[in-house]
Ligand SMILES: CC(=O)N[C@H]1[C@@H](OP(=O)(O)OP(=O)(O)OC[C@H]2O[C@@H](n3ccc(=O)[nH]c3=O)[C@H](O)[C@@H]2O)O[C@H](CO)[C@@H](O)[C@@H]1O[C@H](C)C(=O)N[C@@H](C)C(=O)N[C@H](CCC(=O)O)C(=O)O
């Protein structure tokens with residue numbers, strides 16, 4: 001695409017050099033630049049992209065976009081100056097990929113917990129009903145058999161628009177996106193015209209980035225305030241968890257039609273008669289017009305009933321029949337690392353769960369208690385470098401809800417594990433200390449939990465879920481919790 005065509009949607013710009021230059025790709029990371037690229041300089045959290053412009057030029061960039069003067073640019077490289085590169089990036093990315101979100105029904109799911117689970121349920125129901133649907137989130141970008149790994153839950157605008165183009169070109173009709181608060185705050189989804197926006201819940205997380213719960217709540221508002229503001233927007237829907245107190249905040253900030261879901265009376269789509277039966281949940285969905293539909297979900301946990309109600313509401317808005325919605329929910333088999341049973345060969349169970357914040361941990365341990373006859377033994381840690389305020393809260397939840405807790409390392413990155421343990425200890429009451437152990441090495445902690453489990457007990461290992469790398473300082477251990485469990489079980493036989 002010619003540079004001037006790529007920039008036609010940008011109102012304020014100054015161009016020095018050849019406007020007709022052919023642009024073959026766009027990049028914000030100098031290390032990925034190839035000949036023919038447009039390199040866009042972003043001011044980041046750790047570095048200033050302008051410092052890498054020369055490296056991008058050496059790697060063959062034909063054009064560089066900046067928001068401040070850039071000395072020493074050789075002849076033949078076009079420089080585009082704009083007021084804010086971050087604001088322009090999504091427009092350039094969407095133009096480069098020919099606005100793929102306009103060709104797709106866009107469904108965005110935000111909330112502290114449940115985005116991955118709910119988006120997979122939606123993707124499964126829609127695909128099973130014959131509506132070709134792609135998914136972009138924490139685990140990967142997925143469409144049919146194609147899976148591409150992702151670094152961020154909500155990818156940066158270039159990757160995101162590229163993924164949407166791929167889904168559209170492969171014949172996709174819908175795209176389900178996990179939309180993180182970071183993604184909204186950093187403008188990663190600007191340029192995506194969502195038809196449906198879903199809110200799962202809001203609880204303590206990411207306060208290293210958002211500083212305060214009010215800021216965190218506010219960042220998610222962007223997804224809802226952009227819906228329903230014009231005549232052709234009238235069929236857009238905000239789907240809100242009516243049992244979460246933040247829903248009224250989002251309802252007040254959208255012009256779209258609101259569909260609420262939850263277990264409490266007054267919700268438009270309501271779960272009733274919820275019963276846990278082994279590792280299944282049975283419940284009724286009561287719709288706004290008074291119909292009842294019986295569902296057996298192959299996943300335990302009340303939190304998954306909420307995720308199922310949210311997914312059902314989305315698919316209802318996509319025009320699916322209740323028969324298809326129920327059939328989709330009942331054939332959904334869960335996803336890796338979310339209350340995943342690893343070893344049922346022994347007389348006790350071992351479960352891996354991605355809970356890494358207070359709300360998720362509470363949900364996982366309440367579920368464990370519901371489905372376990374014997375003791376619940378929890379192995380958990382808190383991540384290094386991120387939100388330190390959640391550490392004592394999570395430690396307190398584990399101590400309250402499990403019979404025995406082994407605190408261990410999670411991805412501690414460059415932070416000393418002793419610091420993390422000290423923060424966690426602040427949340428522990430002295431009276432509960434007798435059922436708590438601290439074992440730094442995660443594999444040893446799992447080994448200890450597994451060898452102390454008796455018939456009917458359940459070991460719940462939280463924090464890492466599907467993740468395959470454990471990062472401690474500069475050491476990277478290539479093992480998932482499921483791998484570590486299997487090694488420990490093998491040693492025990
Ligand atoms: C805090 C944050 O979100 N950081 C994101 C941000 O990186 P950054 O601003 O720190 O980048 P930087 O290192 O300062 O570099 C600035 C610029 O210089 C460029 N650069 C840098 C080095 C170089 O050699 N050459 C070069 O060109 C960089 O590409 C960048 O454009 O932009 C990067 C590219 O888009 C993101 O990958 C990165 O996400 C990091 C990995 C991250 O951990 N983000 C987390 C907090 C996050 O976004 N999480 C949410 C989900 C949370 C949840 O729900 O659990 C998510 O959506 O993933």
Ligand SMILES: Nc1ncnc2c1ncn2[C@@H]1O[C@H](COP(=O)(O)OP(=O)(O)OP(=O)(O)O)[C@@H](O)[C@H]1O
Nearest residue numbers: 112113114115116117138303338354355360363364
């Ligand atoms: N609706 C829910 N309410 C509370 N906790 C939940 C809910 N759904 C899932 N969880 C808990 O949160 C963990 C992560 O679930 P999931 O991956 O679906 O959430 P997420 O919002 O995508 O998280 P992330 O963005 O960090 O990947 C689960 O393993 C479970 O412990």
